[in-house]
Amino acid sequence: MTEAVSRRFFLTSSAAAVVTGSAALAAPPKASLRPVLRADDFFKKAVPDFETILRAQKLSGRVAYALADAETGQWLECENELATTPPASTAKAITALYALDALGAEHRFETRLWATGGIADGVIGGDLILIGGGDPTLDTDGLADMAAKLKALGIKSVKGAFKVYEGHLPVLRQIDPEQPDQVGYNPGVSGLALNFNRVHFEWKRAGATYAVTMQGRTEKYRPDVGMAVMQVRDRTLPVFTYEDRAGRDTWTVARGALGNGGSRWLPVRKPGLYAGDVFATLAAAQGIRLGRPQMIQTLPQGGDLLIARASPPLLGILRDMLRYSTNITAEMVGLSASVARGGAVADIRASAAQMNSWAVQKLGMKAPGFVDHSGLGDDSEITVVDMARGILAVNASELRPILKPFWLRDGEGKILRDHPVKVDAKTGTLNFVSGLTGYMTTASGRDVVFAILASDMDIRAGISRAERERPPGARTWNRKAKRVQQALIERWDVLYGDGALERG
Numbered sequence: 001m002t003e004a005v006s007r008r009f010f011l012t013s014s015a016a017a018v019v020t021g022s023a024a025l026a027a028p029p030k031a032s033l034r035p036v037l038r039a040d041d042f043f044k045k046a047v048p049d050f051e052t053i054l055r056a057q058k059l060s061g062r063v064a065y066a067l068a069d070a071e072t073g074q075w076l077e078c079e080n081e082l083a084t085t086p087p088a089s090t091a092k093a094i095t096a097l098y099a100l101d102a103l104g105a106e107h108r109f110e111t112r113l114w115a116t117g118g119i120a121d122g123v124i125g126g127d128l129i130l131i132g133g134g135d136p137t138l139d140t141d142g143l144a145d146m147a148a149k150l151k152a153l154g155i156k157s158v159k160g161a162f163k164v165y166e167g168h169l170p171v172l173r174q175i176d177p178e179q180p181d182q183v184g185y186n187p188g189v190s191g192l193a194l195n196f197n198r199v200h201f202e203w204k205r206a207g208a209t210y211a212v213t214m215q216g217r218t219e220k221y222r223p224d225v226g227m228a229v230m231q232v233r234d235r236t237l238p239v240f241t242y243e244d245r246a247g248r249d250t251w252t253v254a255r256g257a258l259g260n261g262g263s264r265w266l267p268v269r270k271p272g273l274y275a276g277d278v279f280a281t282l283a284a285a286q287g288i289r290l291g292r293p294q295m296i297q298t299l300p301q302g303g304d305l306l307i308a309r310a311s312p313p314l315l316g317i318l319r320d321m322l323r324y325s326t327n328i329t330a331e332m333v334g335l336s337a338s339v340a341r342g343g344a345v346a347d348i349r350a351s352a353a354q355m356n357s358w359a360v361q362k363l364g365m366k367a368p369g370f371v372d373h374s375g376l377g378d379d380s381e382i383t384v385v386d387m388a389r390g391i392l393a394v395n396a397s398e399l400r401p402i403l404k405p406f407w408l409r410d411g412e413g414k415i416l417r418d419h420p421v422k423v424d425a426k427t428g429t430l431n432f433v434s435g436l437t438g439y440m441t442t443a444s445g446r447d448v449v450f451a452i453l454a455s456d457m458d459i460r461a462g463i464s465r466a467e468r469e470r471p472p473g474a475r476t477w478n479r480k481a482k483r484v485q486q487a488l489i490e491r492w493d494v495l496y497g498d499g500a501l502e503r504g
Helices: 014-020 050-057 088-103 140-152 271-285 314-324 327-342 348-363 384-392 396-402 457-461 474-496
Strands: 062-069 075-079 110-115 128-131 162-165 198-206 209-215 228-233 240-245 248-254 261-267 294-296 304-310 422-430 433-441 447-455
Touching: 050 474, 062 384, 062 474, 075 384, 075 474, 088 314, 088 327, 088 348, 088 384, 088 396, 088 422, 088 433, 088 447, 110 140, 128 271, 140 271, 140 304, 162 271, 198 228, 198 248, 209 228, 271 294, 314 327, 314 396, 327 348, 348 384, 384 433, 384 447, 396 433, 433 474, 447 474
Parallel strands: 128 162, 162 294, 228 248
Antiparallel strands: 062 075, 062 447, 110 128, 110 304, 198 209, 198 261, 240 248, 422 433, 433 447
16 A cells, blocks of 8 residues: 555545445445345344344443445444443544645644844753644654754754643643543543653552652653652552642552552553653663743744654554554544645544534535544544445545454454454444444455444443443453444355345
């Protein structure tokens, strides 16, 4: 696949015709579609129907799905296709298309070091400013490289202050306020991110106490951070508490939950301060003393660009986002796309509203209801027919290669890498919500597009905020949902693989 994907491919690809010109996709089916088997399709009559699949897995709640021919856009089979469901991380597939259209596959985000007041004999006369440009991939290794380059330029000291600007994107404490404080997949958001806005918390028993570290860790570097602190408290529950105190992320942890030692990533609520803290430590290792970072709301006029660090191309960033389902990446690229299309946006919801309007115009979706770009928020709603319609509207050669393979499994859960059915899709998982959206190639070589969304919103509504990290029954329910997804894929392979069925 070429890395040079035009921003115009949404308008010029042959697949876009299904949005504007095909009667097959002009409206959803008026009734759920089921195949009408011919008299000689004896072996196909033995394929389990939808109700049989659900009964076999004893999956509670509701399952919605839509299946369409990838070439013609003709709907093949649907169930509960007009029911709205939280899309979970399947929303990231639409976010990827939105970012590619607005920014282009070769777009690179820049993180810059800027100096004011001129430079004389290695001394910056004014301030040194770390400026975020929306790069979701920046890590401690990247900042260490920038610090080394600063030394290589001959910089020895700064007369003014070390300042940090993160206002290229909205500055937000977290993606979704309904999530538990401690989950690393729900960090703060701004125009400057480091290590996916997570800090590494490690503890080791030392006699009657614990040795605790908070670090901006990578495999190569382990700088301690001062903007995030952890205190061990004598209690059993809650395991974690968080407070914004004195300009720092202040955490406590229950002694009863620690054991002899361990580690985990915690979310960072002050992304710019975190990046500035780590950079100051790395610069000090190069002999450049910067002092404590100061956050600024506006950039000064004038000055000199010292270093610009570019991210990898957007297409690769999106491939990783879809395969590892990184929420912070989805929000930052989605926000960046909105900024590129129309200037500043107030927050994630405002940006998602722009993406909804774009999806109606460019993808032919009817009523997308995304409230964010990652699918983390409970308030997002989508129908499977709209999700499938959005995927159908673009050329599969542009999206399918960056989706993750969905491997079918045998009865013991072992991956069948040589299975003749090939699926590339985006998964989505929330507590008691499970989705799968993408492309399937049947054993006979027919390409279809599908969207499956399973949910039990009654159970989900009863989960307290404190339980959301690991609610009882969620893992078992999710396993059942994934088995339903595979059973539907196997059903479709048999029924639609040869394309010879009459359609009801």
